[in-house]
Amino acid sequence: MLAFGVPLVPTTLAYWIFASSDRLVIGKLSTLDELGLYTVAITASSLLGLVNGALGQAWSPYAIKIYEEQPNESPALFGMVLTYIMVGFGLLCVFITTFAHEVLMVLSTPTFYPAAIAMGPLTLGFMAYASTQVTAIGISITKKTNYFASFSWMAAVMNLILNILLVPKWGMIAASWTTAASYTFLTIAYFMTSQRLFPVVYEKWRVLAVVGLTFGFVLLVPFLPEMTLITCLVVKIMYCLIYVSFLFVLRILDKREWQMLTSLLSKRNAVSDEGDKQVCSETQNSFTTRIS
Template identity: 30%
Template sequence: MKDSLFNKFLQFSYGSFISLFIGLGSSMLITRIISPENLGKSSMYTLAISVLMIFIVFGTDQAFVRFFYEEDMEKRPKLLFNCVEIPMIILIFVSIIILLFGSRITTYLFGEKSFTIALALVFGTIFNVFNRYGMLVIRMQQKGKRYSNAKIINKVLVFIAIILFYLVIGGQYEIIIFSNLIALVISTILIIRLEKTFWNFDNVKQLAYKHKKLDIIKFSYPLMFTTIISWLFQSFDKIALREWSTFTELGLYAASFRIIALINVIQTAFTTFWTPVCYEHYEKKPNDTQFYERMFNIVSFFMLLIAVACISGKDFIISLLGKDFKAAANIMPFLVFMPVMYTVSETTVIGVNFAKKTNWHIVIAGISCLTNLIGNGILVPKYGAIGASIATAFSYIVFFTLRTVISLHFYRIKYGLKRYYLMIMLVCLYAVFSIVNPSFIFNILVGLIVLTLMCYVYRKEIKDIYYSYVKDKKLA
């Protein structure tokens, strides 16, 4: 069926899966042309951009998502205008600060002064803002194919730019920064032009609409604080390694992270598809809780399947990055819990979002962040990158638990959490085993045992997935 959830997911996700393979190729190339130290330095640029985006966007992107279906179709450009205007004002002040204190900022981030990189931070932030909203416009209109194509184009541009910059300046950390910036600029201009009627603000001031700027700010500002805490929660592992370890150790961690980022592609694909679908379904059928229960079970099974597969094949996967990054194999097992727990939590946090109780996100992020800070503070000085991965995994389990428990207070759904926690415990034990066990073959065998147990536990969901697929094929 044309409008089936499966087809919608495919439209949104095929770009992510193709990007996964392009990203894998980029990672294999990058780890062969630059050192772990330079890879560690380049990761600080991404970290800096993510910080700047939190303060500049101010949570208005989430307001755009939440209010999108509450506005009439012809009035949605006005909602976009009001949401974008706030970050643009903040962006002016942030850009001035970066340019004034560029030497100090780049010295801390990269260990050297560079006005060029300071400019890259400014332009990277500007185009990231427009790219964020450009992709949201496509996503919320549920134009899955266009969304996927935009992601593929960006990844291809990055890959080509890395090769060209390497030929010009060699294996410096700047080639990753410049490649991502050039790809970002081109892809952002493209997606805005594709939706130029949505971005035509000539007549928006005359439109009457439901959500004023004050409504946007009221909804957004708690999310900004949540995002700040969430960023610290998600990034303190890198900060801890920067402070208590070396660029080389940070580079190994970044290399593992690049592999996990490929799994994050799946996370992003699901979230991109799920957010508009769940809001639209709630507006139409607010009492249909079985819809969300079924999605939780299916997503749980698939994400656990991915986790076991990644842990089983960690040595082979990391070998693709080259011999200089071999030590990253033992960092990877616990990092897989990041996309697993986050993706599954997207199906259980819906009660908070439906009730518009965004202040609870601050509590969730705050407790998870504190867990991460304590864990990294204890483990990183002694165990380095492996310690950071373990601390991060545990904090994401806490994150999932808080999101789920608080959400159930506002919207009751029978998720069957005991089964899921049992499987998480089993995968955790397998991750520990894979780190201490040097045998590749033995690791694979244990992984097959875990996989068999998981298939037995989720046998009902496997049958449902199979019969749903067969039904869709017959109706197509």
């Protein structure tokens, strides 16, 4: 138990460092205006952090259960789950980034509206962070938690160095991108190590496609034209719908996902609380069928 748990203490400290060092560096090497804007951007995009925290609480014990009960099917199941995590967080990234200005209109005053430009990179960072729920699964299953401590400290040091080098010139924009880079490094390091410890069968095309698509749509948001409020909302809704349509055009999602979701919802509505266990079992079987 100590061998498993002790490395998680420096890991938590490292996460705290590269989650807060950007604001400390901005406060020291940039302006207080930049610090204020960046803090608002982090607050506005923190919804992704809440979703990721809830996902971790639900997914971790379930992943261990699947590994113990279906060791042969679990590698493919884990890979499929990563695809769905990427799709879900991709949708949130594009939606939050697209409507960042409107979100700030509700949460703050006009002084802080420029913070919207930093929300895109921050949401991409949260997306990369969410992927560690699966990319780190091999480390957790094999109880090699010392890798968590090593890689998280590497990410913390990298984040701190990049912030010191880039923040004085580019301010909060640099801080937001260094945060995204740190989480990206973290998930890649976890992935490479986990694959040696417990190989997962990833859906490579779907994962890479949704990551590239999300990255492109987030980068293009600042280039949307400025219009009246109503027109702007219509254009932005269409922009998000175009993103969703590309998920199907590129076959990142297809009719199998709709069939699985429809089946799950219909069964949920048809059964009582006593029958919920049977529905969960059938849903798990549908995952296995999808894998095969």
